[in-house]
Amino acid sequence: MFEELNGNGLLIHHWDTDGLCSAKLILEHLKDKKIINVTPTLGNYYLTEEELNKYSKYDFVIISDMSLPEENVLCLAENAKVMIFDHHLGKIIKDVFHHNPIIKGENPDLFPSASWIVNEFLGNDINLFAVLGIVGDHEQKIKNNKFFSKKIDDFCKENNLTFEDLHKMVYLLDTNYKIGDKESVEQAPHLLLKIQNGEEILNNEKLNKNLNNLNSEINKILGIPAEKIDDIVFKKIDTSYNIISTITRRLAWDSGKNTLVINTGFFDDKDQIYMRSKKDATSIIKRGKELGFKCGGKKEVLGAIVPKDKTNMFIEEIILFLENKKGG
Numbered sequence: 001m002f003e004e005l006n007g008n009g010l011l012i013h014h015w016d017t018d019g020l021c022s023a024k025l026i027l028e029h030l031k032d033k034k035i036i037n038v039t040p041t042l043g044n045y046y047l048t049e050e051e052l053n054k055y056s057k058y059d060f061v062i063i064s065d066m067s068l069p070e071e072n073v074l075c076l077a078e079n080a081k082v083m084i085f086d087h088h089l090g091k092i093i094k095d096v097f098h099h100n101p102i103i104k105g106e107n108p109d110l111f112p113s114a115s116w117i118v119n120e121f122l123g124n125d126i127n128l129f130a131v132l133g134i135v136g137d138h139e140q141k142i143k144n145n146k147f148f149s150k151k152i153d154d155f156c157k158e159n160n161l162t163f164e165d166l167h168k169m170v171y172l173l174d175t176n177y178k179i180g181d182k183e184s185v186e187q188a189p190h191l192l193l194k195i196q197n198g199e200e201i202l203n204n205e206k207l208n209k210n211l212n213n214l215n216s217e218i219n220k221i222l223g224i225p226a227e228k229i230d231d232i233v234f235k236k237i238d239t240s241y242n243i244i245s246t247i248t249r250r251l252a253w254d255s256g257k258n259t260l261v262i263n264t265g266f267f268d269d270k271d272q273i274y275m276r277s278k279k280d281a282t283s284i285i286k287r288g289k290e291l292g293f294k295c296g297g298k299k300e301v302l303g304a305i306v307p308k309d310k311t312n313m314f315i316e317e318i319i320l321f322l323e324n325k326k327g328g
């Protein structure tokens with residue numbers, strides 16, 4: 001499959017640990033080809049017009065750990081051979097090589113990360129990078145996956161590591177995107193190509209510095225008392241760091257209450273909104289999508305990216321939802 005790839009190549013990967021590790025494995029396998037790697041604008045699960053233009057000059061494009069919109073993929077495929085390695089839900093994109101066992105109906109528990117899927121596809125033995133992608137995407141919850149908790153356990157024993165070591169490596173690797181440093185995200189797969197073992201991630205000076213910066217920003221924000229609207233914990237923050245989910249989780253867990261956080265500092269033209277509710281959030285997530293916002297979440301969590309002039313309107317709707325006056 002890879003033998004057919006000729007000319008100039010581009011690898012587009014997710015910015016998180018799984019994206020970095022799957023990118024590392026692909027770059028390693030294709031070390032004799034001409035290929036550069038990029039990540040989309042941090043926070044975007046699609047390519048902008050500008051990115052699409054720039055990325056349309058390549059002969060082949062590999063996408064890993066990202067479910068880009070079909071129209072983006074087809075646009076790239078006009079000029080290039082496209083290969084996708086992914087494990088997100090979505091639909092099969094015909095006309096390109098789309099390796100995603102999950103959308104082909106396989107058991108998601110057996111394909112927990114893009115790094116694992118890529119590693120298997122390449123026929124590699126289990127290794128640190130295949131495992132780190134899994135720990136990155138699932139954290140402690142992977143311990144409930146019988147098959148993989150044993151695999152990871154065995155891997156740790158053989159390599160004299162603990163699960164906590166792996167978790168710390170994930171935290172460190174994820175600092176690059178959390179502080180909004182796209183360039184370092186794109187350098188990270190090359191850093192991973194150079195290292196011999198996990199110690200080198202744990203002891204990496206720059207990543208540790210990032211982690212300290214992140215923690216002090218989080219603690220600074222948490223040190224400012226939150227407002228209260230009726231029984232809702234409400235906080236407005238203005239940070240360039242992508243830490244709104246962490247802040248919301250900490251406020252919600254500490255208070256045990258419905259929590260709503262707005263960050264005005266991550267995007268120039270949009271705000272981040274994050275909510276943790278004590279009831280099912282499906283209806284308010286649906287409402288956000290109806291309003292045309294980039295919006296997602298799970299049972300009790302809503303994350304949305306909203307144009308600045310729509311923020312107040314949507315916050316009011318969320319407050320009504322939390323106060324039980326609407327929906328839910």
Ligand SMILES: [Mn+2]
Nearest residue numbers: 018065114137
């Ligand atoms: Mn992933």
